[in-house]
Amino acid sequence: MIYETKTALVIRRDLAAWQVANVAAFLAGGLAGTHGHMMGEPYVDATGRAYSALIREPVFVYGGTVEELRRTHQRALGRELVPAVYIEAMFTTTNDADNRSAFAAAPVDALDFVGVGVHGPRKTVDKVVNGLKFLS
Numbered sequence: 001m002i003y004e005t006k007t008a009l010v011i012r013r014d015l016a017a018w019q020v021a022n023v024a025a026f027l028a029g030g031l032a033g034t035h036g037h038m039m040g041e042p043y044v045d046a047t048g049r050a051y052s053a054l055i056r057e058p059v060f061v062y063g064g065t066v067e068e069l070r071r072t073h074q075r076a077l078g079r080e081l082v083p084a085v086y087i088e089a090m091f092t093t094t095n096d097a098d099n100r101s102a103f104a105a106a107p108v109d110a111l112d113f114v115g116v117g118v119h120g121p122r123k124t125v126d127k128v129v130n131g132l133k134f135l136s
Contacts, residue, residue, distance in 0.1 A: 003057045006125040007031060007038065009117045010072045011135055013063040019114070020135070023086045027117030028059055030084035035119050063135035069113035075128040076118045084117035 009027050011020055032038045032055055040056035064072065076083040089102040089112065106112065118128050 002122070004122060005038075005057065005120060006060065006122040007055065007057065007117070007119045008060045008062060008125050008129045009115060010062045010064050010069055010129065010132060012066060012069060012114045013135065015114060019091065023115035024061060026086055027084040027115050028055065031117050031119045034082060034084070038119060060129070061135045062129055062132040064132055066113055068132060069116050070111065072116045072118070072128055072132070073111070073113060076116065079120070079124050079128060081118050081120045081124065081128065084115075085111070085113065086115040088112040088114055090114075 007028070009024055011023050011027075015023065038055050038057070039053045042053045043051035045051065073083055073085065085103065087103055087106055089106060090099045091114075093099050093102055118125055120128075
C-alpha cells in the first residue's frame with residue numbers, strides 16, 4: 001500500500017546501538033505527538049484486552065553524517081515541515097525540560113544533530129531525504 005504521507009527518521013551513523021534506538025523512539029514519539037493522524041487504532045487481543053495504538057504507516061529510517069542531518073533539517077524547513085530533532089547535548093540530560101534547554105542553547109548555524117525526523121506529504125519527504133541511504 002502506498003500512503004499519501006511519509007515518515008522518515010535520519011539518524012547519525014556513528015551512534016551506539018542504544019543511542020540509535022533511543023533517538024528513533026524520541027523522534028517517532030515527537031512526530032506522532034505533532035501529527036495525530038499518524039496514529040492507528042488501538043489493538044485488542046482475542047480475550048478483549050486493549051493495547052496501545054501504533055503509528056499506522058511504515059517509518060523509514062535513514063543514516064547520515066552530521067552534515068547530511070543538517071542538510072535534511074534545512075530541506076525540511078525549506079518545505080515548511082516541522083521536524084523532530086535530537087542533538088548530541090541531549091544525551092547528557094535526564095528530562096524534557098533540560099532537553100529543551102540544551103537545544104535552546106545550541107548555536108543554530110552549527111546544531112550537532114544526531115537525529116532529525118520528518119512527516120508530511122510523501123513526495124515532499126522524498127525530496128527532503130533524497131540521496132540518503134537506509135540505516136543498516
